[in-house]
Amino acid sequence: MAKLRVGLLFGGCSGEHEVSIRSAQAIARGLSDPANADRYELAPVYIQKDGRWLAGETAIGVLAAGVPLELGGVDAPAEASGETASETTALQAPNVAAVDRWQSTAQVGGVDVWFPILHGPNGEDGTVQGMLTLMQAPFVGSGVLGSALGMDKIAMKMAFAQAGLSQVDYKVVRRSQVYSNPCIFPKLCDEIEADLGYPCFVKPANLGSSVGIAKARTRAQLEAALDSAASYDRRLIVEAAVPAPREVECAVLGNDNPQASVVGEITYKSDFYDYETKYTEGLADLHIPANLPEAIARQIQEMSVRAFEAVDAAGLARVDFFYCESTGEVFINEINTMPGFTATSMYPMLWAASGVPFPELVDRLVKLALEER
Ligand SMILES: Nc1ncnc2c1ncn2[C@@H]1O[C@H](COP(=O)(O)OP(=O)(O)OP(=O)(O)O)[C@@H](O)[C@H]1O
Ligand SMILES: [Mg+2]
Structure with missing residues (x-):
């Protein structure tokens, strides 16, 4: 039986770049487990923090090393960590080193199914899912709508x-209200105090990893939290604290x-x-x-x-x-x-405790991707 070629897309332009690399390492190991090794071959593609896509030996090297590539270092050796790529997984390198992000899915070529293990904005939010949908390529996880809503x-x-x-009571706030003239901002804070009280949580609508999130217990903290969250996102949410x-x-x-x-x-x-x-x-x-x-x-x-x-x-x-x-x-x-998927992350550990060990979990996810599309 011919092996399925899995495009493992990892790294990405979000604060969770490093976690993504560790998730990808674990998934690569799972797909190369003896239970799966005759089913899958891997084609890793690394997305640098600046958005550049790198495939081939470079991506294999990042996966083996487990640390981000310095920006600009396209042709880093695969043995960057002293560990060879072949020790990590049975990797199949596409013969492309650096690929343009818009042509990359086509250039990596021969990928049967994508596993975009990207966390946070520009990866878990429907952007990559939209591109893969346009490419008519099957991929693991939610589509555009589910990813964007999530x-x-x-x-x-x-x-x-x-x-x-x-769910807890909450209020939606726009950045323009926070940066508004001195008449509107105090009124906004009055409303938050009346509707939600203290303590409350102020969050940017679109970030993750608790970045930009603050717990406010006083008016001064609320004002500072709104100001800080508004620097991250146009839309904010304030929640009553449980x-x-x-x-x-x-x-x-x-x-x-x-x-x-x-x-x-x-x-x-x-x-x-x-x-x-x-x-x-x-x-x-x-x-x-x-x-x-x-x-x-x-x-x-x-x-x-x-x-x-x-x-x-x-x-x-x-x-x-x-x-x-x-x-x-x-x-x-x-x-x-697209929850954290490292060997010690909650998602795979919950399934292991529910009778689905890691290699079976990744196998089922790939099969679900093929079934979905
Ligand atoms: N309404 C709330 N009441 C009590 N604690 C809260 C509340 N909202 C957030 N927290 C605390 O802040 C943490 C981070 O908040 P939240 O999970 O909403 O954002 P996030 O973790 O950045 O999102 P993501 O999990 O997508 O990275 C929570 O895990 C919890 O400890
Ligand atoms: Mg959270």
Whole structure:
């Protein structure tokens, strides 16, 4: 049987570039596992932070090294880390080093299915998915609509509300209101105080990784948080804070018949799950499965599938919730349509604990991509 050629698209122009490389390493290992090795061959394509696409030996080298390529360094050796590419995976290098981003999918050639393991803006938001759709190339994960809805916190909340999913009270704010004349801005803050109170969370609508997010407890903090978030995005969201939330997450897998995994929990000591806590080793702990009442775990699984359907997701998604133990309330926070996929990420670990080991998970995702399109 001929092997399927999987185009592994990784790196990307977002703050989650480094995570994407580590996710791609794990997926490459999964697709090269003995269980899959006779089914797949890999064609990695690395998107540099400046948006340039690099294939062939260069991409293989970045995958082996596990660290971003210096900008401008197109023809870095594959052995950059001292590790050879062949040790990492059974990689098949297309004979292209640097490719123009608009021609790249055609030039890499012979790819049967794409695995765009790109997190955040310019990768998880429908942009790459639109390009692959235009190329008529099958790819893993959600299409344009699901990816765009999953990225934009305002559009996502509208879709969740329509599906009857419970979420915290929130208010949409435009940058122009924040940067407005001194009459409008105080009125905006008055309204936020009256409608949501303190503490509240101020977030750019489109970023991820907790970048630009701040918790405000006073008027001065609210003003500073709005000003800071407005520097990242034209559209902002302010949310009422859930008191002492337990942060629980559920993984979804499938297309028309999505299944939910066991539920996991993240604990940490910081005030909230901010950027530093997310990306500093040892500051957060995962608990799988989460120690929850059975009815709450079931409710979270059921809400995860509804959220998946509400945004028209496909293939995979991780759905994040706040569980308020004192009241028993569950609030949906967000859906991530291309969740972190490193060997120690919540998404694959939830599936491993649900009876789907990593190699089987990536195999199923590729099959779902082919089935979807
Ligand atoms: N309404 C809220 N109540 C309590 N805590 C919140 C609230 N909103 C956000 N937080 C805290 O801030 C963290 C980051 O917020 P959120 O998940 O909305 O953004 P994000 O993590 O940047 O998005 P992404 O997961 O797509 O990267 C949450 O994990 C949680 O710790
Ligand atoms: Mg989050």
